Amino acid sequence: MDQFSISKKCSTLYSTVPLIDISEPDSKTMLVKACEEFGFFKVINHGVPIEYLSNLETKAVNFFSLPLSVKQKAVAPHPFGYGNKMIGSNGDFGWVEYLIPTTDNGESGCRKFPSIFREAAENFSRVLNEYVSAMRKMACEILEMLADGLKIEPRNVLSKLLMDEQSDSMLRLNHYPPIPESNGKSLIGFGEHTDPQIISVLRSNNTSGLQICIKDGDWISIVMTNGRFKSVRHRVMVNNNKKSRVSMIYFGGPPLSEKIAPLPSLMKGEDSLYKEFTWFEYKRYASQSRLADNRLGLFEKI
Numbered sequence: 001m002d003q004f005s006i007s008k009k010c011s012t013l014y015s016t017v018p019l020i021d022i023s024e025p026d027s028k029t030m031l032v033k034a035c036e037e038f039g040f041f042k043v044i045n046h047g048v049p050i051e052y053l054s055n056l057e058t059k060a061v062n063f064f065s066l067p068l069s070v071k072q073k074a075v076a077p078h079p080f081g082y083g084n085k086m087i088g089s090n091g092d093f094g095w096v097e098y099l100i101p102t103t104d105n106g107e108s109g110c111r112k113f114p115s116i117f118r119e120a121a122e123n124f125s126r127v128l129n130e131y132v133s134a135m136r137k138m139a140c141e142i143l144e145m146l147a148d149g150l151k152i153e154p155r156n157v158l159s160k161l162l163m164d165e166q167s168d169s170m171l172r173l174n175h176y177p178p179i180p181e182s183n184g185k186s187l188i189g190f191g192e193h194t195d196p197q198i199i200s201v202l203r204s205n206n207t208s209g210l211q212i213c214i215k216d217g218d219w220i221s222i223v224m225t226n227g228r229f230k231s232v233r234h235r236v237m238v239n240n241n242k243k244s245r246v247s248m249i250y251f252g253g254p255p256l257s258e259k260i261a262p263l264p265s266l267m268k269g270e271d272s273l274y275k276e277f278t279w280f281e282y283k284r285y286a287s288q289s290r291l292a293d294n295r296l297g298l299f300e301k302i
Ligand code: GA4
Pocket: 087, 088, 089, 090, 092, 172, 193, 194, 195, 196, 197, 251, 286, 287, 288, 289, 290, 291
């Protein structure tokens, strides 16, 4: 498939996406239903202070408005850093630029910024860490509600993987500039794919573009629920919107050494659909794949 062509199977994100008030006591049932049916939901009343979101968004907008040569010098693209149009290293391209800063233990890839930029970078680093801590906390609360809804014990069985010091979580800041003279045509900003981590928390600046693919038959399962929860196939399209789309995604992942296998309490006597593997083995395989590939294929039992 041509990297900019559009798969007709995907539909635009309409208001059908579940909206869940996570301050409501019965929201755990809705969360489970949303994960089983969509693999995607919107949360409200999450308690994350709005300034954490707007502070990071402002930093991201400021960073992306710097001249290309400064951004390129800021941080090398691999494994973390600034990237432009090229996604991964296996030939995926999109109308996007992104920054994947290192945030673990307060360290930030932004430290490598040129000295003229260092003060701003330190400030950036503080805002990043504040944001990531808030996202991790919210993601853990949601994972604990899901464990309750699935009647899994202990309720921190998933959240503890994000809280682990060795957790392989990351933040990605994406910028989709409007396409100049697109003549009404759309381009692929970020090609269709499924996220491989345990949970992804996405915040965007209220700009269209994100599409999810529903009931397609070609979905990739999150292994740990033995196929019960799906990782939603999604992509971003860009047109000549007046406004740039900026999105900030926290990917909550387990430690690299973690063995990935369905939770026994969810198997109800079934066999696992997958061979056992570690998150490191999965990521090594994923890094050699294209965005749209089925990255679980290698690990499926035939
Ligand atoms: C998709 C989800 C996340 O954006 C990501 C991506 C990663 C990358 O940008 O390096 C990958 C992609 C994502 C899966 C397949 C490989 C790796 C690009 C790519 C072609 C950060 C992730 O974890 O997996």
